[in-house]
Amino acid sequence: xxxxxxxxxxxxxxxxxxxxxxxxxxxxxxxxxxxxxxxxxxxxxxxxxxxxxxxxxxxxxxxxxxxxxxxxxxxxxxxxxxxxxxxxxxxxxxxxxxxxxxxxxxxxxxxxxxxxxxxxxxxxxxxxxxxxxxxxxxxxxxxxxxxxxxxxxxxxxxxxxxxxxxxxxxxxxxxxxxxxxxxxxxxxxxxxxxxxxxxxxxxxxxxxxxxxxxx
Amino acid sequence: xxxxxxxxxxxxxxxxxxxxxxxxxxxxxxxxxxxxxxxxxxxxxxxxxxxxxxxxxxxxxxxxxxxxxxxxxxxxxxxxxxxxxxxxxxxxxxxxxxxxxxxxxxxxxxxxxxxxxxxxxxxxxxxxxxxxxxxxxxxxxxxxxxxxxxxxxxxxxxxxxxxxxxxxxxxxxxxxxxxxxxxxxxxxxxxxxxxxxxxxxxxxxxxxxxxxxxxxxxxxxxxxxxxxxxxxxxxxxxxxxxxxxxxxxxxxxxxxxxxxxxxxxxxxxxxxxxxxxxxxxxxxxxxxxxxxxxxxxxxxxxxxxxxxxxxxxxxxxxxxxxxxxxxxxxxxxxxxxxxxxxxxxxxxxxxxxxxxxxxxxxxxxxxxxxxxxxxxxxxxxxxxxxxxxxxxxxxxxxxxxxxxxxxxxxxxxxxxxxxxxxxxxxxxxxxxxxxxxxxxxxxxxxxxxxxxxxxxxxxxxxxxxxxxx
Numbered sequence: 001x002x003x004x005x006x007x008x009x010x011x012x013x014x015x016x017x018x019x020x021x022x023x024x025x026x027x028x029x030x031x032x033x034x035x036x037x038x039x040x041x042x043x044x045x046x047x048x049x050x051x052x053x054x055x056x057x058x059x060x061x062x063x064x065x066x067x068x069x070x071x072x073x074x075x076x077x078x079x080x081x082x083x084x085x086x087x088x089x090x091x092x093x094x095x096x097x098x099x100x101x102x103x104x105x106x107x108x109x110x111x112x113x114x115x116x117x118x119x120x121x122x123x124x125x126x127x128x129x130x131x132x133x134x135x136x137x138x139x140x141x142x143x144x145x146x147x148x149x150x151x152x153x154x155x156x157x158x159x160x161x162x163x164x165x166x167x168x169x170x171x172x173x174x175x176x177x178x179x180x181x182x183x184x185x186x187x188x189x190x191x192x193x194x195x196x197x198x199x200x201x202x203x204x205x206x207x208x209x210x211x212x213x214x215x
Numbered sequence: 216x217x218x219x220x221x222x223x224x225x226x227x228x229x230x231x232x233x234x235x236x237x238x239x240x241x242x243x244x245x246x247x248x249x250x251x252x253x254x255x256x257x258x259x260x261x262x263x264x265x266x267x268x269x270x271x272x273x274x275x276x277x278x279x280x281x282x283x284x285x286x287x288x289x290x291x292x293x294x295x296x297x298x299x300x301x302x303x304x305x306x307x308x309x310x311x312x313x314x315x316x317x318x319x320x321x322x323x324x325x326x327x328x329x330x331x332x333x334x335x336x337x338x339x340x341x342x343x344x345x346x347x348x349x350x351x352x353x354x355x356x357x358x359x360x361x362x363x364x365x366x367x368x369x370x371x372x373x374x375x376x377x378x379x380x381x382x383x384x385x386x387x388x389x390x391x392x393x394x395x396x397x398x399x400x401x402x403x404x405x406x407x408x409x410x411x412x413x414x415x416x417x418x419x420x421x422x423x424x425x426x427x428x429x430x431x432x433x434x435x436x437x438x439x440x441x442x443x444x445x446x447x448x449x450x451x452x453x454x455x456x457x458x459x460x461x462x463x464x465x466x467x468x469x470x471x472x473x474x475x476x477x478x479x480x481x482x483x484x485x486x487x488x489x490x491x492x493x494x495x496x497x498x499x500x501x502x503x504x505x506x507x508x509x510x511x512x513x514x515x516x517x518x519x520x521x522x523x524x525x526x527x528x529x530x531x532x533x534x535x536x537x538x539x540x541x542x543x544x545x546x547x548x549x550x551x552x553x554x555x556x557x558x559x560x561x562x563x564x565x566x567x568x569x570x571x572x573x574x575x576x577x578x579x580x581x582x583x584x585x586x587x588x589x590x591x592x593x594x595x596x597x598x599x600x601x602x603x604x605x606x607x608x609x610x611x612x613x614x615x616x617x618x619x620x621x622x623x624x625x626x627x628x629x630x631x632x633x634x635x636x637x638x639x640x641x642x643x644x645x646x647x648x649x650x651x652x653x654x655x656x657x658x659x660x661x662x663x664x665x666x667x668x669x670x671x672x673x674x675x676x677x678x679x680x681x682x683x684x
Contacts (some may be wrong), residue, residue, distance in 0.1 A: 004409070004422040037368055161370030 037157035045153035046116040050102050058147040058183065065139050065146075065181040072139075076128040080115050083107045118154055119143070125160070125213045135204050136174035136195075137166070139181055147183040163213075167206040171195035174204075232326055232664050235508030239662050242509065246404075246656045247411055249504050254651050257503055262647045268640020275634050276351055284354045286630045292616040293625040295609050298352040299463075301635050303605040304488070305345035305642075306386060306460055307481075308598070310453060311489025312338025313393050316400065317449035320442075326517055328660040329510045332404075333500065334493045335397040336653070340645040341492070342390045344638045349382070378462035385459035389452050396445045402428050402438065404654040457485040464608060470551035471612030474539070480532035484601060487525035487571070490518050491597035498591045500650060509656055516584045522597060523578035529604070530572025551612060559624055560611045563603050570600020 005012075033039060057063045066072060068081035083106040090100055106113045119142075121127050133139070139146070144155030156162060166173045174195045179185050188194070198204070237245070279286055289296040312335040319327040350359055362383045364372055373380045406428035409421035428434055458478035465477035494515060501510040540552040555564050574596050577583045584590070615622045649655070666672055 004415075004418050032366075157368070159368040161368045164370045 037159040037162075041159075042154050042157055044118055045151050046118065048116055048151070049114050051099055053150045054146045054152060055148055055150050072129045072133055074130055076126070076130065078129040083113060118152055119158065121158060126215060127213065133180050134177065135202070136170075136177055136180070136198070138175050138179065138185060140183055140185060141166075141173055141175075145183055164208060167208050167212075170204060170206050171199060174198065230511075230513045231666075232329065232511070232513075233509055233661060234511050237508055237665075239665070239667070242656075242658055242661055242665075243407060243411075245506055245509065246654050246658050247408055249650070250408060250652055250654065251411065255503055258647060258651065261643065265640045265643035265647060268637050269644045270640075271633055272637025272640055275630055275637060276347075279351055279630065279634075280356050284352065286628060288625055288627040288631050290623075290625075292618075292621045292623055293610055293613045295613060296625060297606075297627050297631040297635060298348045300602065300605040300609050301638060302345050302348035302352070303460055303481075303609075304602050305341045305348070305638065307457065307485035307488045307601060307605075308492045309338045309341035309345060309389070309393075309489065310457060310482070310485035311493050312336070312341075313389070313396070313449050313453045314486055314489065315493070316396060317446040318453060320446045321450060325664040326514055328657055328664050329514050330493060330497060330518075331660070332397075332401070332653075332657040333497060333649075333655050334489075335393060335400070336649045336655075337492060337496060337646065338393050338489070339390070339397060340642050340649075341489075342386065342393065343645065344642050346386060346390065347638065347641070349379075378459065378466045381459045382463055385456045389456040392445070392449050392452055396442075396449055398424075399438070399441055399445060400657060400660075401654065402426055403430070403659040404657060406430065407658060408654060454482055457481045464612075469612050469616075470545070470547040471555065471608070473548075474536060476532055476535055476539070480529065480535075483525045483528040483532065484571075484604060487522060487529055487575075488598055488601035490522050490525070491594040491601070494518050494522070494590055494594035495598070496646065498587060498594070500655065504650070504655070506656060509661060512585055512587070515587070515590055516581075519578045519584040519590060519593075522593070523575045526571055526575030526597065530568070533568065533572065547617075551615075554615055555607060555611045558611065558615070560607065560614070563607050564611070567600050567603040567607050570596050571604060574600070 058065070068085055069078040070081070070085075072078040083103055086100075086103050087107050090097075090103060094100060102113060105111075132142075142156055142158075146152060171192050172195075175182075175185055175187070175191075233242070287296055287298065289298070312331075315327050315334045316331040319331075350356060353359055353362075361367075362373055362380065373383075402425055405421050406425035409418055409425050412418040412421055458481065461477035461481035464472035465474055467473060497510055498515065501507050537552050537556075540548045543549075555561075574593055577589070577593065610625050614625055662668055
């Protein structure tokens with residue numbers, strides 16, 4: 001009987017085994033890299049209705065975060081400031097600026113400025129700013145060097161795994177409460193031990209159970 | 216030795232495994248023939264019905280995914296309705312195949328050779344149907360991969376303490392091993408089909424899957440060793456899979472579920488329903504395909520005996536549950552069982568009892584064990600009974616929970632019913648395709664149990680006797 005397959009098809013089993021393993025690795029890599037929030041979300045920097053620069057306000061003028069995001073210590077949401085907060089200064093500072101036109105328009109007709117939200121957490125994950133800033137999680141830890149941004153962009157992936165990294169080992173990330181809004185904070189030597197002491201003293205127990213955030 | 220000859224003489228002779236004086240070539244011809252010619256018209260009609268049901272299933276899965284599990288009757292307090300009932304039903308059916316092919320192989324039960332191929336096919340298709348139900352039951356099908364321990368952005372593992380997760384592993388391992396076992400056992404037969412194939416395309420496909428099998432001595436030696444090892448590997452799985460399925464219930468604290476008898480009782484029930492399904496399918500197939508000489512009435516009788524045995528074991532477990540409920544003096548347990556037999560679902564309970572415990576008792580009568588119409592009817596009744604067993608376990612235990620204000624009566628919706636009917640469409644479509652394209656009987660193995668395959672066969676049969684092949 002003649003052979004069904006030519007002799008060179010003896011290579012096929014080895015090739016297909018190699019291809020199977022190879023493509024498996026490639027798929028794992030593609031999913032690991034391209035499907036991760038670090039790839040899909042980090043760097044998100046939408047255009048805002050007003051060209052507001054955090055660099056100018058924080059770095060050059062020295063505003064504290066809490067001047068505008070005033071509920072951060074008492075509420076779940078760190079509010080985007082009302083137009084009135086802007087106008088506290090801009091009534092007298094640059095009152096004729098064309099760039100501030102939308103702000104003045106909002107002020108005069110009592111409408112909201114449609115700021116675009118950048119730091120999105122899913123609806124089923126509850127997050128409280130107050131709990132975090134009152135227990136030593138600095139603004140910078142999650143939002144990055146806002147004081148260096150003309151246009152705010154997402155710095156951290158905000159994925160669940162990323163949350164858990166800190167919830168499982170908070171001592172590596174906490175800072176003294178009076179340094180919460182400091183940008184470019186440098187941890188003191190031996191801060192991990194200090195944090196461990198503080199965690200013990202103040203009973204800071206970041207939960208890692210499901211219903212801590214999903215309720 | 217003369218003593219041993221005398222001893223064997225007292226054992227009544229086993230009926231021949233293959234009747235009709237078939238030789239090696241006849242068996243090849245009888246089985247391969249059906250993969251090579253146009254199938255009988257009844258095949259087309261059945262395929263039409265089952266593929267219609269399959270389409271309904273696919274449409275309903277789409278409907279379910281789009282709308283959510285609210286389209287089913289599942290609701291408080293019965294959170295596990297038909298999907299879980301159907302899952303356990305199909306997994307149970309998927310047990311006979313590996314029992315026949317692995318355990319009976321290790322016990323040298325040669326009658327298994329006639330039925331093992333189709334029973335294993337049935338197993339694989341039943342497990343596919345079984346895997347479908349929990350998958351769509353999770354609600355958000357698109358995150359079903361959460362059941363697997365894969366690294367992910369949530370840095371979360373599945374809950375290893377949950378029997379539902381053990382189930383994922385148990386059933387998928389069972390599926391994989393059954394599939395490999397089925398395929399390895401088929402290699403010599405695929406080579407037979409390859410050698411008979413006339414067109415190049417068919418020959419190449421079969422050539423690919425028969426892995427270069429040439430029937431060489433070395434091939435046979437490797438094959439038989441592999442088969443033995445796989446049989447040894449599959450044997451514990453036969454027992455473990457349905458034990459783990461029973462843990463889904465037994466590990467919980469619901470009265471009526473929280474019972475230590477569950478694993479053996481579930482395994483017996485699974486073998487019971489699996490053998491019934493094999494009988495249903497093979498009674499039809501042997502008739503339609505004219506292979507009554509290979510799958511003989513003696514094979515069917517042996518299956519009937521196993522059905523009688525396992526059915527009685529299951530019935531014994533039903534009664535033991537009642538005894539333990541009384542003996543435990545736990546009032547909740549007692550209530551659960553009294554409610555089962557006399558409550559709003561008493562009708563289902565008594566269907567289960569009569570189909571599973573009482574009906575197989577007819578098999579004590581040899582005439583009924585060998586009556587094809589009776590076997591066929593009983594095999595269907597057994598599977599109705601086994602579906603109701605799962606229904607009784609799941610629904611009656613849940614519908615009256617710890618809080619009487621939430622007691623309710625479970626009603627399935629039309630989606631429940633058509634999805635279940637559709638799963639039969641999936642099962643039958645796959646089985647019909649198997650009958651059409653694959654050797655439905657393990658030809659090589661059947662040939663091995665022919666008396667002529669004994670190397671010493673011709674020692675006693677001298678040349679003067681007419682050869683049987």
